[in-house]
Amino acid sequence: MVDVLPTIAGVPGFKVAGVACGLKKTGALDFALIVSDTPCTAAGVFTTNQVKAAPVLLDMERLKQNSDRIRAVAINAGCANACTGQQGLDNAHQTARWVAERIGCAEDEVLVMSTGVIGMQLAMDSIRRGIDLAVDALGENNWETAARAIMTTDTRPKLASAELRAASGQSYQMAGIAKGAGMIAPNMATMLALMVANARLAAPLPSLLHVAAEQSFNRIVVDGDMSTNDTLLFLTNNQSGAVETPAGQYPDAARAVSRRLAQDIVRDGEGVTKFITVQITGAPGSEAARQIANTIATSPLVKTAFFGNDANWGRIVAAAGRAGIPLDPERMKLWMAAGETDAAAHGLLLFEHGMPASYSEAEASAIIREPSVSIRLDCGLGEGAAVVWTCDLSHEYVSINADYRS
């Protein structure tokens, strides 16, 4: 197991900055820059939305052609640069060009990320100012400021890091920052995450990153929406001199750091009061299990019941029933437990044989009042299993999203 800290002390070989350049009306931090001392091997995972923001299109193209020579990533909040046509693409290229000029590299060695309002062009004078301020502020210990600069409706920065040792003996660091909040669904969402490591992996980085994303960012649901901008980037240089094999700590660390960031996104989801672990077992297959888990996790009726501290398990069973998977209510079993745990082993049995189990309503009520609740639904049909992390749906979610642009 890899120990993950919720802070980043620094990753030698990378310098970062977070500044305020005027994209957010409030004057808050809104521009971050991450620069590697030497060219990085990089990989990315991107939104599957058919409507992709300009920075997503730019990064996808660039990583196809140039994944072994990435030097920097520029990230802005306040404007998503999505649904902005050719001008949006031109602005994304301009951002990369200005960064390249200031740090002294080629334009195609710079990646960009944006988050914020859709359908608005980037204010390029602000971007220019952001780059100038950020380049001057670059340092090894500014990770928290950078994490703050990419926030939108997030209430706190999300950081994770791990100190590791390669088989070859050298120690190295892996770290990541992320922003999330609303619009989070499996297969990526208005979710930006950047991970770095100062060691080389003696195996393809893209497949490692996909496996890590699959078990972290693609397992979280806030509201079921999926954004035009979702991006997870991983930059690795070799400042530590360590070279890791796939048998080393590298894959575990990538999974642990990304899972920590992903779960932090759920815990800090818009208006969230409760962290919910949805575990499905006994489904006809693992894809079926996942579909059932996602249907439960996106159901407004399930989510509002959790917000209301109402152990209304009938809504969970009903949501499973409309997931599009053949199910037999007589074979289903449903448990609920406090905390992040296997509810079948440590929780209360609520439903079996197609009807309510005999349980104490007071006990169920005590469980659902906890800030973290796990449910397990066994379908009694096969070997398919899946876990998804989600949250409740509160008044605050509605308030935040009704007033987002004002």
Added chain:
Amino acid sequence: MVDVLPTIAGVPGFKVAGVACGLKKTGALDFALIVSDTPCTAAGVFTTNQVKAAPVLLDMERLKQNSDRIRAVAINAGCANACTGQQGLDNAHQTARWVAERIGCAEDEVLVMSTGVIGMQLAMDSIRRGIDLAVDALGENNWETAARAIMTTDTRPKLASAELRAASGQSYQMAGIAKGAGMIAPNMATMLALMVANARLAAPLPSLLHVAAEQSFNRIVVDGDMSTNDTLLFLTNNQSGAVETPAGQYPDAARAVSRRLAQDIVRDGEGVTKFITVQITGAPGSEAARQIANTIATSPLVKTAFFGNDANWGRIVAAAGRAGIPLDPERMKLWMAAGETDAAAHGLLLFEHGMPASYSEAEASAIIREPSVSIRLDCGLGEGAAVVWTCDLSHEYVSINADYRS
């Protein structure tokens, strides 16, 4: 065109009642009975949820064997009789048996419907009392009381009727009541509806009903959930002596009455402040168009933006982009208009060529403040089209569903 009234003056040949039998803690009306003077031809459309409530299972079975001799329908609110196993089925049968005994028919000539909390057994002493009270109260003019008795979180009863004339010269009546509120999604939802007519159609009733449902109840979305209990029943006797061919007013009337009830369900959805018509054109096919429309209509981000009177059309485009249909943003066009209308003909163009159109934000803001708003998204790809009616997502929705069982 068929004129539909939001009231029911009476349908000769049918007697109805709505009474309070104690299933609702508040003492409100909670039991309705509809009795035909003579045996009816009946048809039903039921939830496609894999978890079906006991009354749904009973009605489906009964209509398979006995669709030409239905005499009565008993409907209770307060308890859904879903996830209740064998005891639930026994209770549904017992309800039918008691009704049959009191009105003098065979048990298999009675259908039942239930709505309310899932996972709780029916209080059969209340049901018994409800049947006794309702049989004594039966009359031709109690339709509004009956419509009130099937309400759960509905704020008003939903009624519709039409006065029609058959090709053979006789006049006849068609009418319906419905309850909806939350948990409404295409393919039926916690939606109960009962339609009656006192004329015979010289064509199969089930196919007529399916076509009507497809263009009404299956086109509405409140929260995207789909219940265990959704049922639409249509009972027809021949009290008027009229016999209609499919070329007569009968199909149009069935569509008009069911559409009126379906739209009323949306207008009275939990916490609804805005009625939204989502029109998709130019999709690769009609199923694709519908999938795009449903994804927009269920998006929490789209729904909260409407609640906030924020013409945040980027969220509509982003929702379309994640519907699982290949789309080209460059070919998409989006319009918005006040009222229920074709927004492309009468509204404001917001998005084309992959970027914002040049429109006045003040004009967009004035449109979205209306209680009824239409959007049209043309995908620019093919001939597929679909219309879905939906609503916004408000604080009140969260309040209602967080506290439902308390």
